Each structure stands twice: as structure tokens, then as C-alpha cells.
Amino acid sequence: MGLKAKFNLVMLVALLIGLSIAAALSYRALHENAQREVLQEAAIITAAASAIRDYTSKEIEPLLTEQSKTRFLPHTVPSWAAQTNLRTLQRQFRDYTYKEAALNPTNPADRATDWETDIISAFKRDPSLKQFVSMRDSPVGPILSTSTPIRITDPACLTCHSTPAAAPPSMIDLYGSANGFGWQLNDVIGAQIVSVPTHVAFDRANEAFRISLLGLAIAFLVTILLLNLLLHFVIVKPVRRISTIAREVSLGNMSGAEVQVKGRDEIASLAESFNRMRRSLANAMKLLEGQ
Template sequence: MSLRLKFNLVLAGVLLLAVAGAGLYVHRFLQQSAIEEVQHNSQIMMHAAMAIRDYTTELVKPHLDVTLAEKFLPQTVPAYAATETLRRLQNRFPGYEYKEAVLNPTNLRDRANEWEERIISDFREGRADLKKEVTGEVGEGMHRALYVARPITIKQPQCMACHSAPAVAPPTMLKVYGDNNGFGWGMNETVGIQVVKVPMYFPLEKARQTFNTVMAALVGSFVLLFVGLNLSLSSLVIEPMARLNRKLEDLATKDFLTDLVNRRRFFERLEAEMADTRVKKGNLSVVMFDIDFFKRINDTFGHDSGDVVLKSTALRVRELLRSSDCAARFGGEEFIILLKETP
């Protein structure tokens, strides 16, 4: 396994672990942020509903109660005012809902549905704390929403004027809603819930898109890092080491003067070729020769001239050999040649 491959495997493993770890953290962070945003929006809606109720009770109802004998105005009812005001938000913010869900409502549009009845039942039977809100999720897919519910418990005696019995209710109210619904309530009775629904799809979809963008940028950055490190590794480490290895290989296997292989390398090659020839039942020849009067050349013209003769001889030998053959300097002025497929 090459150094580059080892480095790339380690680097790829580290980067994959980094991407996986970062992806897990970013995904959890964005999901949590989206849920917190939904919870924040639901609290805003709930407090807005309570503010509208208080405003209606304190500043609207006292001025319009004097007309109750002549005409019943639903706008004076805090629950009606909060519901109608927040209903107008749905045109600009689809999925944002506020409802005062009641088991036995005066206005039938406020009747609790199945899952709202379960929450009311939890409050009435003590499975939920009357002093706390209840939160949860309802719906699936694009209709998945977070809800916040508060109990509607009768605490004010004024409420009994309209909800105890038809006989004591304002006649003008009976003309609008009739005498079949919204009666029989008792003091300290939990009759329903204030419930806010905020859609989760859009914040979660935004979180998903942000996650995809972040991961794409992260993966792109890691790819650039991977390529950059590989280029740096090649230019600063691998190529210099390869050149050094080639030099060391040459020093270990070649004759420094003639650039032919040395005796040790030649005999390694000869042993391998002989084994291969025995298996294939082929032919193999070894030729030895030397340079005549080489000592006279050294003595007459000097060792530098002798070296030139050795180099020229080696060059001529290489030119005549096939790529499958092998030549070596055996020692001094002696040379040896391995000829494959040669009888």
C-alpha cells in the first residue's frame, strides 16, 4: 500500500467522521431552533389572546353592556373578541389558529373536537395541572402543528349570568344562540381550553434547507481541503521521497560508473529468470566479456580515460540489448549479460 493511499484513507476517514459529527450537531441544533421558534410563536399568540380578552373585559364590555337589553353584541364577549381578532391572522399566516374549545359551547363553532376533548378531560380529571400549560403536537406532514393549551375554568360569578340556566340568561342572547347550548356550567368547573396551534412544517422545512446548505458548504470545504492536502503531499512529501527512493534504489542496485546493474542485482535477476525458465522450459544464456588491454589504457592515459572507456562500453551494450535482457558490470573491466529466450 503506497504512502499516498495510506494518507488518503486516513484523511478520508477523519473527514468523514468530521462531516458526520458536524452534520449530527448541526441537524440537532437546527431542529431544536425550529421547535423553539414554534414555541415562541405559540406563546406570542397565547399572550395576544389574553391581552385581547383583558382589553375587551376592561375597556369594551363596560361601555356596551348598557345595550344588552336591546341587542346582544358578541363583540362584548372576551372569548369571541379574541377568537375573531386572531382569526384574521390566518389570511396572512396560514395554519396559525386560536380557539376556545368548550365541551358545551354557546357558539357551536367553539365545540371541542376529539383531541381537544382529551386535553379538557385531562384537566378535568386531574391528569394535567390546572395552573400549567399543556404542549404537544398534532397532525402530520404539512399539517403538523405545535399546540399550547390552557384550561378555561369558571372563576368569575359574572360568567354564570349567561351560562348557568336559560331562565337567567339575557333574552337578547337567547335570540342569537338559542337555549340549547352553553348552559349548566358551574363555578370552578373546567369547561374547555384556550388552544393555540402553530404550524411546524415551515420552520422545520427552513431548518432542513439550512441544514442542506450548511452540509453542502461543509462537504465542499472538506473536498477542497482533501485536494489541497493531496497536492501539498505530492509536491512536498511524496515526489521528494520518490526521487530519494529512486536514488537509493540506484545506489543499491546499479554500478555508479556505468549505470548498469551491479553484481548483486544481476544475480537476483538471474536466479528469478532461471526459475522461470525451468517452469516454462525455455532458453536462457549468460555471456561474459572484458575489455582487452584495459590496464594499459589506465597506465598510459590515466584512470579518467579508463572510466570513459567503461562508460562507452556500457552505453554500447545497452544500445544492443533488448528490453528483456540485463547487463551488469561484473568487476573492473569485466561485464556480464543475461539473454532471455536465447539458446
């Protein structure tokens, strides 16, 4: 095996090891960043919903107090306002959803599904749990959901949700008396659940991974090519020239041209030393022939 073949074999092994390490590190970093991006999107939606709830409670509800005495207006309910506003967002971003799921909701549309019930149950089991992050499959790919508990901390909420007799008659007329009652103070009755598709962020991460890996591979190959050219012209070619002249000298041909010395590197030093040795050998041969 020649010097170039050995060199390329070592460089190929280095290339594979380097690409493997770079691929593992970049893949992990890019996908962790993609997950943080998805969580950030979910946090923004949650914050927007909380802002709508707060605005409805402080600004809208007081304005409609008199009208609510004769006809129940869901516009005064913070959860209704938040979900209605964010459904507008869902028209443009279909895979993004916001829901205030409840085990016993006043509005049947808010009733928790099986997987949402599991999340609410987790909050009920662990009162210290402030956020729950989960992943589920869907036709568009994995969906990441972040959930926060809905806990009854304001006694005023029990006015509408303790018993049907205590609730406003206008609310009973709209939703009936079968749902949304029996709530207890400090009880977890539901969860704010924001669902964000991961395929967008992870597709970007995978594309960036492929581009970075391709860029590293090209950089490695260009480096190997340049090192091969350097090896050929600086080492292999001069050594071959010295080897050819040495073979002629070994066969008794002392009249050939000397090795041309170029530069001041180790190969030039070797060529100069070889020329001196060749001249010394030629002089020695002449002395022997003269005797």
C-alpha cells in the first residue's frame, strides 16, 4: 500500500469519525432547539389566552352587568372569550389549538376528551404541579401540548357553579341545569391546554441538520483533496524522483542528473544530502578505478 493510499485511508477514517460526532451533536442541538421553539409558541398562546381572560374579567364583564341580569351573555365569561378569540387564530393555523377542557363544564363543547381527562387527573393528583407537557400523534405528525390547571380560587365563581338554584336563571335557560355544577373551592375543575404541531419546527431542524452535515462533508472532502495535492507535489513526487535516481545509481549509472533541490524543507534537505552522497560515491568509484 502506497503512502497516498495509507494517508487517504487514515483521512477517510477521520472523516467518518468526525462526521459521526458532528452529526450526533448537531442533531441533538437542533432538535432541542426545535422543541424549545415549540414550547415558546405554546407559551405565547397561553399568555395571549390569559390576557384575554383578564381583559374580559376586568373590562368586559362590568360593562355588561345590567344586560346579564335579563339575558346571560357568554361574552362576560373569561374562558368563553379566550377560546372564541383564539379560534380565529385556528382558522389561519389549523393545527394550533387552545381549549379550556373541563370534567364537568357548563358548556358541553368544553368537555374533556380522554387524553385531556388524563391531564386534568394529573393536576388533581398533584396540587404542586403547575404545568404538564405531553406529546401525542396526529395525522399531521406529533403534537406537543402544554397544560396549566384551572383551579377555583375565587369564591365568586361558585355563584354560578355551586348549585343550579344559586346560578343565574338566564344561564340555566341557555345551558340547562345538568352541567357545570358541584364545583368546590380550590378544586381543579379543568385545564388550559395549548396544542402546537411539532412538524414545522422539526422539519426546519432536519433541513438545517442535512445542510450542516453536507457542508461539513464538503469541507472535509475539500480538505482531503488539498492535502492530497500537497502530499503529491511536496512529498510523493520528490521522493519518487529521488527513488528513481537512487535506483539508477544502484545499477551503476553515475552520469545521470542530480536531484533538483527546491525550497528549504525536509524534502529539500533529503535531496541535498542524497546529491552529496551520490557525488561522494562517484568520487570513490573514480578513485577505485584509478588504482
